[in-house]
Amino acid sequence: MDKIKITLPDGSVKEYEKGVKVLDVTKDISEGLARVALGAVVNGVTKGLQETINEDATFRVVKFEDKEGKEIFWHTSSHIMALAVQRLFPDVKFAIGPAIDNGFYYDFDTEHRFSPEDLEKIEEEMAKIVKEGHVLERFVMSREEAIEYFKEKNQPYKVELVESIPEGEEISFYKLGEFVDLCAGPHLYDVKKVKAIKLLSIAGAYWRGDENNKMLQRIYGITFEKKKDLDEYIERLEEAKKRDHRKLGKELDLFSIHEEGPGFPFFHPKGMIIRNILESFWREVHTKAGYEEIKTPLILNERLWHQSGHWDHYKENMYFTNIDNENYAIKPMNCPGSILIYKSKMHSYRDLPLRWAELGLVHRHELSGVLHGLMRVRSFTQDDAHLYVLPSQVKEELIKVIELADYIYSIFGFKYHIELSTRPEKSMGTDEQWELATNGLIEALNAKGKEYKVNEGDGAFYGPKIDFHLEDAIGRTWQCGTIQLDFQMPEKFDLTYVDKDNEKKRPVMIHRTIFGSLERFMGILIEHYAGKFPVWLAPVQAIVLPIADKFNDYAHEVKKALFDKGIRVEVDDRDEKIGYKIREAQLQKIPYMLVVGEKEVEGNLVSVRKRDIGDIGQMPVGEFVEKIKKEIEDKVNQ
RNA sequence: GCCCACGUAGCUCAGGAGGUAGAGCACUUGCAUGGUAAGCAAGAGGUCACCGGUUCGAGUCCGGUCGCGGGCUCCA
Numbered sequence: 101m102d103k104i105k106i107t108l109p110d111g112s113v114k115e116y117e118k119g120v121k122v123l124d125v126t127k128d129i130s131e132g133l134a135r136v137a138l139g140a141v142v143n144g145v146t147k148g149l150q151e152t153i154n155e156d157a158t159f160r161v162v163k164f165e166d167k168e169g170k171e172i173f174w175h176t177s178s179h180i181m182a183l184a185v186q187r188l189f190p191d192v193k194f195a196i197g198p199a200i201d202n203g204f205y206y207d208f209d210t211e212h213r214f215s216p217e218d219l220e221k222i223e224e225e226m227a228k229i230v231k232e233g234h235v236l237e238r239f240v241m242s243r244e245e246a247i248e249y250f251k252e253k254n255q256p257y258k259v260e261l262v263e264s265i266p267e268g269e270e271i272s273f274y275k276l277g278e279f280v281d282l283c284a285g286p287h288l289y290d291v292k293k294v295k296a297i298k299l300l301s302i303a304g305a306y307w308r309g310d311e312n313n314k315m316l317q318r319i320y321g322i323t324f325e326k327k328k329d330l331d332e333y334i335e336r337l338e339e340a341k342k343r344d345h346r347k348l349g350k351e352l353d354l355f356s357i358h359e360e361g362p363g364f365p366f367f368h369p370k371g372m373i374i375r376n377i378l379e380s381f382w383r384e385v386h387t388k389a390g391y392e393e394i395k396t397p398l399i400l401n402e403r404l405w406h407q408s409g410h411w412d413h414y415k416e417n418m419y420f421t422n423i424d425n426e427n428y429a430i431k432p433m434n435c436p437g438s439i440l441i442y443k444s445k446m447h448s449y450r451d452l453p454l455r456w457a458e459l460g461l462v463h464r465h466e467l468s469g470v471l472h473g474l475m476r477v478r479s480f481t482q483d484d485a486h487l488y489v490l491p492s493q494v495k496e497e498l499i500k501v502i503e504l505a506d507y508i509y510s511i512f513g514f515k516y517h518i519e520l521s522t523r524p525e526k527s528m529g530t531d532e533q534w535e536l537a538t539n540g541l542i543e544a545l546n547a548k549g550k551e552y553k554v555n556e557g558d559g560a561f562y563g564p565k566i567d568f569h570l571e572d573a574i575g576r577t578w579q580c581g582t583i584q585l586d587f588q589m590p591e592k593f594d595l596t597y598v599d600k601d602n603e604k605k606r607p608v609m610i611h612r613t614i615f616g617s618l619e620r621f622m623g624i625l626i627e628h629y630a631g632k633f634p635v636w637l638a639p640v641q642a643i644v645l646p647i648a649d650k651f652n653d654y655a656h657e658v659k660k661a662l663f664d665k666g667i668r669v670e671v672d673d674r675d676e677k678i679g680y681k682i683r684e685a686q687l688q689k690i691p692y693m694l695v696v697g698e699k700e701v702e703g704n705l706v707s708v709r710k711r712d713i714g715d716i717g718q719m720p721v722g723e724f725v726e727k728i729k730k731e732i733e734d735k736v737n738q
Numbered sequence: 739g740c741c742c743a744c745g746u747a748g749c750u751c752a753g754g755a756g757g758u759a760g761a762g763c764a765c766u767u768g769c770a771u772g773g774u775a776a777g778c779a780a781g782a783g784g785u786c787a788c789c790g791g792u793u794c795g796a797g798u799c800c801g802g803u804c805g806c807g808g809g810c811u812c813c814a
Contacts, residue, residue: 213742303809304741311811315741318809346807350749359787359805417812462814467739468805470812482814567814579814616814648771675771683775697773707774715774 105156118154174199176236176276176288177226177323178206181299183279184225185319188218194281195257195307195316202333203322207305209257214317219299222319226297229277235290237275246271246282257307258282294323296330345626346473352631352688354622354639355474363471363478365619370639373668374625375618377637379459381511382483382615389504391455391485396437398461402427407592408436409528413561417464434460435586435611438486439593447597452607453493457485459618474623475578481618487610488595494608498544498583505568505581505614512625513737514570517577518550521558521565528561529588537585538564560611562588568614570624578624580616585609632689632711636732640690644671644706645681647697654701658694658721665725667732686711692728 102118178197181204185192189212197206208214241249243262250258261282265271274283276291288294299321307313324330341347349355354371357364367375383393399421405411410418410432419430431437438456447454463479470476489497509516520541523534541564545552552566559565568581586609589595596604615621625637635641642662646655652673662669672681678695685693693709700706705718719727 216743301808302742305810306740309811311740315810317741320809357806362805464813467812469739469741469810471806476813480814484814582814613814618814620814645774647773650771677770677772677777678774679772680776681774686775693774695774699773709774 104154171199172286172288173294173325174204174323176291177294177297177321178204179236179274179276179279179281179283179287180226180229180291180294180297180323181222181319181321182206182281183229183277184222186279187225188221193255193257196261197281203300203320205305205318205320207307207316207318209307209314209316214302214319216302219302219319223297223299226294230291230294230297232277233290233292234277236287238272238285238287239275240270240272243271246273249280250282293325296324296327298322298330298334343627343630344473345475345623348626348631349473349623352626352639354626357473362468363466363476365474365477365479371622373639374622374633374637378615378618378621382459382508385504385508386457386485389455389500391457394438394441394456394458396434396441396458396460397431398463399423399428399430400437402429404436404440405429408439408589409561409592410436413526413528417466419463419465430463431460432462432464434458434462434482434484435486435589435609436593438484439589439595442488442595443593447488447607449490449597449599449605452597453487453489453497455485455487455497457483460484474619474626477617477619480620482613483615483618485612487612488590488597488607489610490597491608494540494585494610495544495547497610498540498585499547501583501610501612502544502548502550505583508614509568509570509581511735511737512628514628516568516570516580518545518552519555519558519567519569520545520552521555521560521567523564524557524559524561526561527559529563529591533587534564537587540585541566541583560584560586562586563611578616578620580621580624581614582612582616584611586611633691634731634735634737635691635728636735638689638691639668640670640688641668641732642670642692642694642728643685643688643690644669644694644696645678645685646671646673647678647695649673649675651696651698651701655696658696658706661721662725662728665729667725667728682709692724694724 103115104118105113106116107113175198178199182194182197185206185208186194189208189210191210191212193209195207195209198204212218243265246262247259250256250262258281262271271282272284274281274285274287299319301320303318303320304315305318307316322330322333324333349371352370353368354374355368356366358366386393402411402420405414405418410429414432418432421428421430437460438458441456442454459481461479461481466476466478471478487497487501520538522538523531527534545566563584563586565582565584567579569577570580571577587606589609590606595607595609597607599605625633629637633639644655644658644662646652652671655671655673659669659671672685674681682693682695689711691711693711694706695709696706700718703718704721706721706724707718708716708724710716
């Protein structure tokens with residue numbers, strides 16, 4: 101018999117006969133059985149329960165904390181849930197049940213409508229299953245056997261899944277108690293570690309994610325080894341809820357959305373302060389980066405949208421209107437407007453690159469079900485820019501855009517990742533053009549040493565794009581900035597410049613945003629800061645709080661001193677106690693509270709209370725002004 | 739758009755198995771002049787989202803519409 105060497109997690113090497121069954125690398129080695137407690141990595145490949153090992157291998161036990169460990173843990177949990185559902189609702193048809201970033205889900209098809217009470221029952225049944233102490237068994241079937249098996253069990257979705265497994269791939273099954281599932285694994289060896297169980301929600305989900313398919317019922321859940329971890333997770337969810345921008349937007353009086361205009365946000369005075377600061381910051385850095393600003397109309401003749409290709413590719417998302425018996429469309433994108441300006445005169449190669457920025461208000465008819473506060477709206481302002489560049493300038497200009505985005509995101513302390521989207525099915529242009537454009541983006545990313553994830557077929561209809569995905573407080577990522585390389589619009593609109601050789605040539609167009617939209621960016625900022633905006637962004641930067649109304653005059657003097665230096669300051673001169681005024685200012689998350697009374701009047705002082713720290717003592721008014729001005733100047737992220 | 743849940747005062751929410759609405763906060767007024775997260779009292783506030791149905795009678799039951807929330811699909 102051939103011997104193979106297996107390196108165990110503790111570093112020791114043991115010899116086994118070929119074909120050894122792996123069960124748990126930490127136990128039962130002497131019997132020639134290694135037991136995979138949580139799935140183990142063998143020569144870099146995750147091996148599941150009872151894998152047969154035929155070559156030298158190195159084991160590394162995957163921990164619960166690992167991404168792989170969690171995946172295995174939650175994937176097994178989804179099987180436990182499926183078994184519980186099968187027991188409680190025997191008619192159920194199973195679709196898929198994977199692990200996700202935070203927990204797992206399983207999609208079911210049944211006449212029964214799951215209710216929150218059902219979730220409790222399922223949870224109880226799951227706990228029972230864990231107590232019963234099952235071991236998962238892995239086995240394989242031939243394609244024919246598998247199809248036959250699921251047909252007999254009346255599991256049409258599973259039949260479809262088996263049929264879609266590529267020829268030559270092993271068709272593996274895992275059996276947990278009386279629940280047998282088609283599954284590639286790996287899984288936990290047994291279920292006893294799944295101690296803390298919480299089913300989170302019921303949702304609709306299309307079979308295979310296709311809206312033409314049947315809507316199934318999806319149950320989301322999460323499990324942990326320890327109750328404590330579950331409690332912490334639930335606490336985190338609640339913390340996230342507290343900083344929901346829709347809640348804070350109301351509490352801080354920043355914006356509102358009304359039934360009269362679903363998806364069309366209203367900005368209140370305080371929201372407008374933040375918005376205007378973002379805009380002026382944006383203008384400042386863009387001017388420095390060599391951009392010029394333009395403004396184009398909201399409503400333009402339908403002809404333009406036929407020419408741009410939006411009619412063919414984007415019509416279902418557009419709003420239309422009729423003026424003087426002519427059809428018009430509300431712009432869903434800013435590019436055609438910018439293009440009309442480009443076309444209003446002749447351009448020399450010497451003019452290029454042209455960097456035209458536009459805070460463009462666009463309207464898109466998004467599906468009602470996707471609207472979400474400021475994050476997903478039907479009317480929004482893109483911090484757009486279109487760059488008209490010579491083919492030789494493409495790479496350099498792309499790099500500059502990436503650098504600009506880097507800088508802007510760093511000001512807010514955002515982490516992000518980049519995704520590259522390639523040619524979609526519904527698109528225009530030749531394969532050569534798409535390849536050229538896609539390679540251009542890749543080259544620029546490589547030049548900046550940026551990692552990126554590829555989304556095949558996710559590009560705009562006129563070109564490939566890279567997206568910047570910012571991470572918000574809840575760990576959700578939001579697509580903000582985007583850079584799109586476009587050879588199509590210049591073609592469609594016959595854009596030209598006159599080159600050195602006096603020939604008319606085609607410029608390349610770069611579409612890009614950095615905030616993405618002012619609305620979404622503000623929503624992300626609200627959650628990111630939990631409403632505690634840094635001083636430079638805070639709608640009210642300081643509030644003067646007189647102890648009693650006899651100090652109101654002094655309070656107003658202090659206010660004027662700050663106001664004259666451009667600080668956004670208010671006075672709370674209501675007849676309320678200081679404790680009450682402080683409470684309100686804290687709830688409004690105002691960065692600085694300036695308490696004034698007898699002592700302060702005498703010395704021309706203010707007693708400074710910082711939002712997150714508390715009382716930091718007295719200082720002369722002038723000193724406070726200098727302090728806060730410096731913080732504003734430096735855009736301190738606290 | 740689709741699936742599920744929800745829609746009561748400006749806000750957060752109560753209204754047991756139909757009998758025409760309540761609390762706290764906020765608001766107005768009065769008292770209190772108070773030193774770092776809610777002083778006391780009174781008053782004013784609602785076509786119970788909208789439309790229709792069942793019923794002697796609907797906030798409550800049924801149907802529809804709109805909106806909102808959690809997802810799916812889509813996306814800045």
